[in-house]
Amino acid sequence: MRVYDIIKKKRDGFELTREELSLIVKGATNKTVPEYQISAFLMAVYFRGMTRRETLDFTLEIASSGDVISPLDLDGVKVDKHSTGGVGDKTSLIISPVLSALGLKVLKMSGRGLGHTGGTVDKLSSIKGFKTELSYSEFINVCKKTGLSIIGQTKNLAPADKIFYALRDVTATVDSIPLIASSIMGKKLTASDDVIVLDVKVGDGAFMKSEEDAKNLATVMVDIGKGAGKKISAVITDMSEPLGYAVGNAIEVKEAIDVLSGKVKGDLYNVCKHLTAEILYLSNYGDFISCEKAFESAISSGLAYDKFLEFVTAQGGSLEDFETGNYLPKYKMEVLSESSGYLSKLNAEKVGVSALYLGAGRQKVDDVIDLSSGIVLNKKVGDRVEKGEILCTLYASNESLFERAKAEFLSAIEVSAKKPSDRILIKETIR
Ligand code: URA
Numbered sequence: 001m002r003v004y005d006i007i008k009k010k011r012d013g014f015e016l017t018r019e020e021l022s023l024i025v026k027g028a029t030n031k032t033v034p035e036y037q038i039s040a041f042l043m044a045v046y047f048r049g050m051t052r053r054e055t056l057d058f059t060l061e062i063a064s065s066g067d068v069i070s071p072l073d074l075d076g077v078k079v080d081k082h083s084t085g086g087v088g089d090k091t092s093l094i095i096s097p098v099l100s101a102l103g104l105k106v107l108k109m110s111g112r113g114l115g116h117t118g119g120t121v122d123k124l125s126s127i128k129g130f131k132t133e134l135s136y137s138e139f140i141n142v143c144k145k146t147g148l149s150i151i152g153q154t155k156n157l158a159p160a161d162k163i164f165y166a167l168r169d170v171t172a173t174v175d176s177i178p179l180i181a182s183s184i185m186g187k188k189l190t191a192s193d194d195v196i197v198l199d200v201k202v203g204d205g206a207f208m209k210s211e212e213d214a215k216n217l218a219t220v221m222v223d224i225g226k227g228a229g230k231k232i233s234a235v236i237t238d239m240s241e242p243l244g245y246a247v248g249n250a251i252e253v254k255e256a257i258d259v260l261s262g263k264v265k266g267d268l269y270n271v272c273k274h275l276t277a278e279i280l281y282l283s284n285y286g287d288f289i290s291c292e293k294a295f296e297s298a299i300s301s302g303l304a305y306d307k308f309l310e311f312v313t314a315q316g317g318s319l320e321d322f323e324t325g326n327y328l329p330k331y332k333m334e335v336l337s338e339s340s341g342y343l344s345k346l347n348a349e350k351v352g353v354s355a356l357y358l359g360a361g362r363q364k365v366d367d368v369i370d371l372s373s374g375i376v377l378n379k380k381v382g383d384r385v386e387k388g389e390i391l392c393t394l395y396a397s398n399e400s401l402f403e404r405a406k407a408e409f410l411s412a413i414e415v416s417a418k419k420p421s422d423r424i425l426i427k428e429t430i431r
Contacts, residue, residue: 003027003037010044014089018057027063029160033094035167042164042173050178055220056227060176062186063228065160069107070192071140076105076147077283081275082188083199084207084217085117087352088242090198092120092150093256094272095279097308098298100147103383107143107191108150109157113361113369116205116352118252121152126250126327126371130317148311149307158187172203180207181220188225195231195282198222199275202427203240205348211236211427218430231282236427240348242383244268248326248374251395257322260305267425269299274426305308329397340387341415343379350412351375357405358396370397375409381418 006020024041027033050058081095096106113119121132132152134142142149161183168174188196198221199206201341202214218234227234244267246255258264259272273295280291298304312319321327353362359370377392391413394405 003033005045007037007040013048015050015051018052018061021054021058022061025058025065025160025330028163029065038163039093039167039171039173042171042179043167045179046173046176049176052220052223052227055178055182056224059182059185059224060191060228062158062160062182063189065105066156066158066190067154068190068192069109071107071143074105074144077195078105078107078191078193079197079279079283080106080108080188080193081194081197081199081279082184084184084201086201086243086319087116087118087205087348087355088244088247088252088268089239090123090246090252090256090268091243091272091275093123093253093308094268094304095276096148096150097260097311098276098295098304099279100309100311101298101303102280102285104147104279105143106148106150107139107193109187109191110150110151111153112365113364114365116266116349116356116361118247118249118361122185122369122371123249123252123256124150124317126253127317127319128321128358129194129310130246130312131315134315138258141379142311142314144425145306146311146314148307149315150311153187157190159221161186168358170393177217179222180218180222183225185221185228188293189228189230190418193230195279196225197275197279197282198232199271200234200236201239202236203238203348204350205242205352206239211352215428222430223358229381233282233429235275235278235429237399237410238423238425238427239348240423242348242351242377243271245377245380246374247351247355247377248358248395249369249371250321251374251376254320254322254327257305257308257319260299260308261302262299267423270425272400278429298422299362303394327372329370331399331402333394333402333406334390335392335394335409335414337385337387337389337391338410339415341385341417343381343383343391343413344416344418344420345412345414346379346381347412350408352392354405354408354412357408358401359398373397373401381423385415
């Protein structure tokens, strides 16, 4: 079988066999197929798409192209929540300890932030002493001890995806549903989770800008998960404005701590409650209402916060700086409203870019970020705002970064005379 013939077959709209897809994935991973042929293959998929069977086979090949996590001696239901990426999304920091406080096991490899979206590993790295790199046995042992461990993705996790993604990035083939779905699920399926809930974000700050695209992506990913024998669902949630009030790294950890200790509710709390309940529901914990109640009581009893502390300590971290307020950088700037009315827009992508300008995000994968910088919002969409009132506070280690970040933030907002209609946070669940 020649790679040329596989590319031609896909180009002409035919369905590829598992063997043909395997040859492409293995050839990309061990570099026996040149990048120009892999790029041509990706372009053919971009135009011709993939059938459900092809998408599943391609994903399974990506998942098995490198390391897999399969701790045979880890008791209990293994669960995970995966978000397609957004701004201010610190849900993993809240949901994971809640789930382990309720007796489930969370063994998670998380990604780093890129562009306007943040990453869980960067947020955890802002905790003094916290180790995001553990050996395989340390990773499993922390989970055995605390019910929860989160580390960064290892270099050899789904290596085929890294090659495909880098080529997609430079060949205008990123926005293809089968390629996105197989990339996300190829990484997810390296873990031996029993239950997976996908948080598919939709809106200005998300990969998927329209509900129709988000639903298509969610449906394909749920199909892949089912095909791989998982209990899986996808919840489509709003990302038209940032989730919660904090955008950055350390300041997002602080907000997560405030939610875990029952001090803060609002959109972040509600999304976490819904996603946690969905995971519990698929794990046969009970009906949906009792799953929501389990989330509420894990927070109000303090068990979830205690679990977070136990997990952070087990990975070498200390929350002392968050207790003393010592997690912020040297400089801050308040951004004031230039008019009165209702905040009717708070474009999540632009807020994410503003935080990136402050040093909180990276434009290229190897950029170094300032984990203490970021934005704390004072107003969210629907809030009344008066001229001169504080819209947000920008935090940075270098004062020269403020002007550009402030201009970007102001371009993200709209203030109007009419109160906007209420935001629908949870749009749909695909089971
Ligand atoms: N996230 C991924 O991991 N892959 C994609 O293709 C898009 C988003």
